[in-house]
Amino acid sequence: MALLRRILSLGRRARVEHEIDAELREHMAMSVDDDMARGMSREQAERDARRRFGNPRAMRERVSEEDAALGLENLWYDVRGALRVFAKSPGFALVVLLTLALGVGANTAIFELLDAVRLRTLPVSRPAELAELRITGGNRGFGITDGLFAAFTVPMWYEVKEHHDPFSGIFAWRTNGVNVGPSNRSHQAYGLEVSGDFFSVLGIAPLQGRLIEPQDVTANCQMTSGVVVSYSFWESEMGGQPITGGSTLVVEGKPVQVFGVTPPSFFGMIVGDRFDLAYPTCAPPHPPAEQFTYSVMGRLKPGWNLKQASDYFGSLSPGLFEKTAPTGYSSQALKTYKAFRLAAYPAGAGVSWLRDQYNSSLDILLGITGLVLLIACANLANLMLARASVKSREVAVRMALGATRGRLMRQTLLESALLAACGATLGAALAQPLSRVLVSSLNTSQGTIHLSIVPDWRVLLFAAAAAAATCIVFGTFPALRSTGAQPLASLKSGERGVVGNREGFSVQRGLVIAQVAVSMVLLVGALLFVRSYRNLMTLNPGIRESGITVAFFGFGSAHVKPENLAEYKRQLVDDVRSIPGVENAAATTNIPLGGSSWGHHVDVGAADGESRFTYASPTFFATLGIPLLEGRKFTESDTNMSPLVLIVNQAFVRRYVSAASPLGVQVHVRPEPQYPERTYEIVGVVPDTKYGDLREPPPTQAFVPAAQLPVTAQAPWTGMLIASGDPAAAQQAVRRRLEESFPGIQMQFFDFQQGILDRLVGDRMMARLSGFFGVLAALLVVVGLHGVLSYFLAQRRGEIGIRMALGATRGRVVAGMLQSACVMLAGGLVAGTALSLIATRGASTLLFGLKPWDPVTLVGAAVLLAVVTVVASLIPSVRAANVNPVDALRAE
Amino acid sequence: MAKNDLQGALDLLILKTLSQLGSMHGYGILMHIRRVSDEILIVEEGSLYPALHRMQQHGWVRSNWAVTDYGRQAKWYALTRAGREQLASREKNWAQVVKGVDAILRFA
Structure with a gap:
């Protein structure tokens, strides 16, 4: 009611004030009339009345103050006044606004990113119940690990699938690149391989059609049973057409049925990533037991917690790892495997390499923006304090003219609040774009980050409130003090020659010192x-970075016999080297500084340990500009028919070789599936070069001629490093040549240096x-x-x-x-x-x-x-x- | 315990005056209090008008402009229903206050 009355009376200020004036005037006139009737002279009567009334303006202020109906009107009056004040000193207003906007905006942006990466739960039902199973401490380099989140081999998955008392449901998943589209214009899509219960355990309902169900899992691994597409893929690639029984897609060259579409919010299990299509796992008869492939998660039954689940899987582990142990490993390696223990970890927020990689970066960034907010607040305090002090004279004048204390307070409060509100709004507007810029600054030529950044009102409010409180406290406190003072004293000392207010100034000095610190x-x-x-x-x-193109060639369609693959790859390298514009080229099983690694356990005399192993063409060292320090290079005649030879780096020599000269030293390699037990002889030494990551010191490295790769380990693909003066042109030339001479070959290129920068x-x-x-x-x-x-x-x-x-x-x-x-x-x-x-x-x-x-x-x-x-x-x-x-x- | 203590006295005086006179302007209220109290209670203009306007905001009095006996324009105030209720409760309170003050004065 009262508010309604106030709104209705908006714009009536002039009338109301006029009425008060009239009322008081008439009162005075009546008083004068009476006095005159009692025989006083008019002059004397008027003087008497004025004396009793005091300052008529002050009187009017006090009466209109009581008219609460004027509240809103006054507010508008004050807003206009404040805006006029800002217009008079635009520099001040601008600096305050920008300071606030940056302080609030930056904090909110960083927190939003942090929230998206680290705190937000997956868009699935009751995410808190989700748990991931992992080997405590990881697989310690045992076997082959397919990806960052691959914690289970297929046999291990089969075991827990049958025994999972703490879970009401359990599922396995992994990500995998998938070729989509007709063969002539196919492209890579983000694939998500899921077990039959994946969607039902997560509690995801289809947007269209149906999702993957247990009966879709077959022994056939050709990905023919059908797929489920993500909402964004359905929109962009399928035009959002309704899913019917006849909806198909070409996947890996074959048409498959599209079962349905997932809801828009579901992006897969990896925060910062997305998926395009999900397809069911297959159940091959003899799955590899040394290959870690899947991430396995389950939903805790009511009454079970993570601790109890970990205990359950811990006690299950000995039998499980005994049963699933792969063959072909040394007994020491198998002992490591059988000692693995499973445990349950929270998975409600999904998994994320962003989280792992940028964990401390995000904390530090949050700290930095917090400090920026602190400086911004100190700055605001300083600015407001300086202004309020300057204004103390104005305050005194206005009080002398009859302004009430409350009215003045309200005005300074309003000025501060107005600045704070505008700054915070600007900051809020800034937060979203800032967050996006931040995310895109983490994108690389290889991959983009997909994160939904949602505005976080809590943080925004916190930052805005901190800034606003600073504004208001430091803007109003001095005003409060000056309104409390006697106007006369303030007026007198207003702008005296010497510094009057030591106390106020020391606060400012302190603030500047804090800011500098x-x-x-x-x-x-x-x-x-x-x-x-x-x-x-x-x-x-230690290796050449510029002018190197990394290429991956796949030739599974050529159906080359494993024993002929070494020769096939040699021809491929020769062919590439003969292309004009190509300076040199070498096949290799591992691309340096690419983050991946391959190693074997070696025995050198009495010493033993891990070493990195790379199977490379004889031209490898010349291509990367690595000089030979001792011994000889590889030649084309180093094959599986000739003695097995090794070139090692200096770190290897320091670690394992005790003899005076490393040349001729025997290196024994322990067996692994597909890699039989072997004994090599060191024939050369190269300097230490960086291997997987620039930050890490060079590890012990051994190089084997590509042609001596065990036939059992041969696969129909190879990585290649191509040196040239003009990588773009060379890449074109290689592509054209190989399409002619090796029809059906799959090719993928990227720039070596760019790849390093991306990391x-x-x-x-x-x-x-x-x-x-x-x-x-x-x-x-x-x-x-x-x-x-x-x-x-x-x-x-x-x-x-x-x-x-x-x-x-x-x-x-x-x-x-x-x-x-x-x-x-x-x-x-x-x-x-x-x-x-x-x-x-x-x-x-x-x-x-x-x-x-x-x-x-x-x-x-x-x-x-x-x-x-x-x-x-x-x-x-x-x-x-x-x-x-x-x-x-x-x-x- | 009596609420509104001694400070409510001015409101009480104004409300009672209006209930006795029916409707009156500010100056008239002032003069009435002065005359009836035999010049003992003199209300100042600086207190009267803010009080009148506050009471109007509370809805205890209403006002309209009318001409006085002597031909002057003045704002006349009159009690509303809420004002009469307010007066009744204040009178009761006042009796309590007086009783309380009296007791203290007589304590020996």
Whole structure:
């Protein structure tokens, strides 16, 4: 009711005030009439009435204050007033808005990303009940691991599928690239292989048609039984046509039936990834027992928790691993296998390589944006404080003119709240695009990240509330104090020559020192990450990076017998090498710096351990520019018919070879399925080169001639490194030539150097973001310092005028201003160094070739801040020196 | 315990005056209180008008413009139903307050 009345009375202010005026005027007239009737002179009567009434404006204010109906009207009045104030000092308003927007926006953006990657649960029913089964501590390199989330071999899966008391349902899944479309224009799609109960255990209902069911799992592994497509795939590739019994897709060259469509929210099990089509697992009669393929998850029965489930699967493990042990391994290796224990882990948030890879990065980023918010708030506090102090004179004047205290308070509160609201809104608008930029900055030429970023109102509200509270507290507190003061005293001391309010100024000084300190932390962080990234970029891996094309060739359709595959691959390499524009080429089983690895267990004399093994063409070392230090290179005559030979790197020699010369030393390789027991002889030594990852030191490496790959391990595909002056042209030429000479061959190319850069995308993101926030922090310091010094100057104008009139030189005035800036700077730097040393400890694992307490970085950040500070304080200082003594004194 | 204590006295005076006079303007209320109390209670304009406007916001009094006996325009106030109820409860309260104050004064 009251609100309605207020709204109805909007726009009536003038009328109401007029009415109050009229009422009071008539009252005065009646009083005068009476007095005159009692014999007083008109003059005397009027004077008497005025004396009793006091200030008529103040009286009217007090009466209209009671008319609560004016509330909204007053609010609008104050908003307009506030906007006028902002229009008068647009610089101030702009800086406050931007500071707020960046503080709020950046925090929200980072948190949204963190939430999407780490906190949000899968869009399935009751995700908290989901649990993943894994071997505690992983498979320790045993056998072959197909992917990041592959924890189960097929026989292991068959076992738990039959014995899973803690789970009401259990399923297995893996991701796999799938060729979709007619053979001449087929493309890779994201495939999701799922066991029959996958969708029913997750509780996902089909959007159209039906999903995969247990009867779809057959012994046939040709992927012919049918597929389920994702919503986005259905929309983009199938035009969103209704699914009928006749809906088909060409998958791996064969038409298959499309059963149905999953709901739009379901993106698969991997956060940051998506799937295009899901197809059922198959049940081959003799699944490989050493190949870890599946991720296995289940839904906990009511009454079971993770601990109990882990106990159950732990006690199940001995029998399970005894039963599923693969053959062809040494007894030591099998002992490792049989000691594996399964345990249940929470899986309600799915799995994610993003989460694993960027876990600490995200924490650090959240910390960084938190600090930015802190600086932003300090900045706001400073700006608001400076303004409120300047306004204290205005407040005194308005109080003297009859404004009530509440009214003035409301106005300052409103100004602050208005700024806070606008800034926060801007920040909210900024958060979404920022988050998207962040996600896309993690994309690489090889893969894109698919994350749904949803606005997080809790964080937005938190950041906005923090900023708004800062605005309001620091904007209103001084106003409160000045309204409490006697107007006369305020007016008198308003702009006196000497600094009046020491207390208020020390708060500001403290804020600037805090700002400098926190900025120093951010700058140190920025410099550390940028330098770490630079270290990685300029690192010499010991192999040629530029002008190398990585190619994968598949020739399963040529049906070459395993014993002839070595010769087939040699011809392929020769053919590629003969193409004009190709400098050199080599086949290899492992692409360096690609993240994958292959190794065997070796015995060298008494020493034994793991070593990386690469089966490579004789041209491998020349292609990658690796020099030979000792011994001989491989030749074409090193085949399975000739003695088995090995080229090793220096790390291998240091670790395993005790003899004076490594040449001629025998290396015994322990057996594994498809890789029989063998004894090699070292014939050459190469320098250490980076293997899987730039960050890791070179491991022990051994190279075997490609033609000596065991026939049992031969597969109809090969990786190839092609060196050329113009990779793009060479790639075209290779493609054309091979389409002619090897019809039906499958080809895939990517640039070697780009691939290496792609693996540094996380470092690049940290360098860019921390750099951005470091610069931002420095800018905020400039703004803050400039504001304080300008305020300082405004307060001391008169004093400076007097000093100059008494003969102080301009130099002395500038020096005085700079000195106070330098004191604040010094305090900030000392505090900042201490804070940096504490704060950067958490970043040590992310840094490459640097210690977090790197002295160069600390000094660099300090110098940078010092320069920035001096530049920021020069302008107000010079302005102080330009104070005209006559003007300054006259203004008193 | 009597609510609204001594500070409610002004409201009570105004409400009672209006109930006695039916309808009256601000100046008239002022003069009435002064005359009836034999110049003991003098209400100031600075208190009267904010109180009148506050009571109007509460809906205890309503107002309209009319001409006085002497030909002046004035805003006349009159009690509403809610105002009469308010007056009744305040009178009761006041009796309590007086009793309480009296007891304290007589305590020896």
